[in-house]
Amino acid sequence: MKYRTVIMYVEIGCFVCCLCGWILVSSTLPTEYWTFSEVGSIVLTTSNYYSNLWRDCISDTTGVSDCKDYPSMLALPVFLHACRALAVCAVITGFFGGVLTLIGMKCTKIGGTEIINARVTFSGGVTYLVSGFCGMILYSWWANRVISEFVDPNFRAQKFELGAAVFVGWGGSILLICGGTVLTFFSAKEGLKSSSQRKERRPVSYATARTRRTYMPVLSPSRVALMPPLYHAGARSHMSRVTTTRTGPTFSRDTFV
Structure with missing residues (x-):
């Protein structure tokens, strides 16, 4: 029942x-x-x-x-x-x-x-x-x-x-x-x-854009953030895909020779 x-x-x-x-x-x-x-x-x-x-x-x-x-x-x-x-x-x-x-x-x-x-x-x-x-x-x-x-x-x-x-x-x-x-x-x-x-508060999601007055949050190496279209003066709007990777030491070509 x-x-x-x-x-x-x-x-x-x-x-x-x-x-x-x-x-x-x-x-x-x-x-x-x-x-x-x-x-x-x-x-x-x-x-x-x-x-x-x-x-x-x-x-x-x-x-x-x-x-x-x-x-x-x-x-x-x-x-x-x-x-x-x-x-x-x-x-x-x-x-x-x-x-x-x-x-x-x-x-x-x-x-x-x-x-x-x-x-x-x-x-x-x-x-x-x-x-x-x-x-x-x-x-x-x-x-x-x-x-x-x-x-x-x-x-x-x-x-x-x-x-x-x-x-x-x-x-x-x-x-x-x-x-x-x-x-x-x-x-x-x-x-x-x-x-x-x-009355319980739900988590609020925020979308951030890369502008001069906003800053991107630090993302983990495996996360990928999809950004809204950016508009530049005199340029065509496009979707930007930002990926964060780990920065390691740089090597020149002569190092391996």
Whole structure:
């Protein structure tokens, strides 16, 4: 199997993995079960309290449930505003990561040349990584807050436990990080390596001519240098072939007599 075919299948697998992770992360935003608490006041009646980034809800065993949005945005703590911002960033960057990866993959043939496709895929992989890290920070921060309040003996308010949405978000974030890492690694080997090879300086060849202000380099005895045509005033241009030979001692004719 050719290397290009292997890379194409790897890109498809990473794209599917990241797409599933982005869907899981996006599905946690409308889910109310970020925190969960069960209070049994009466034997036959049990109240369930659960909440997410946007609202608080309550339900009981009789089937009656009610949800209420947070009354004021400005009155909310900074922690909740930061979690909302991370959630929105995770969804938006995951969407753009999917668009860039879909354009740059080898199987789609939309981006153009192989180098351009590799660089677009690299951008999509980095965007997927940003989405995965935003989601991981969000759910880990939320879980740390809930657990710290639950185990704190001085916390007198109602204590909550981790809901199902946090675990689903962790799974989606892990898929985004794993798929984005593999996608970035293979696309960087092709896209960034070619750009670095272009920056290497190639040896430059120079042509010298025998004039009054230029000098011929010293050549080895076995090398022959072809010179460009020389032009002299009042003379016909011609090609000159210059050969360098070793100079030895000169002998006259009477020496051999």
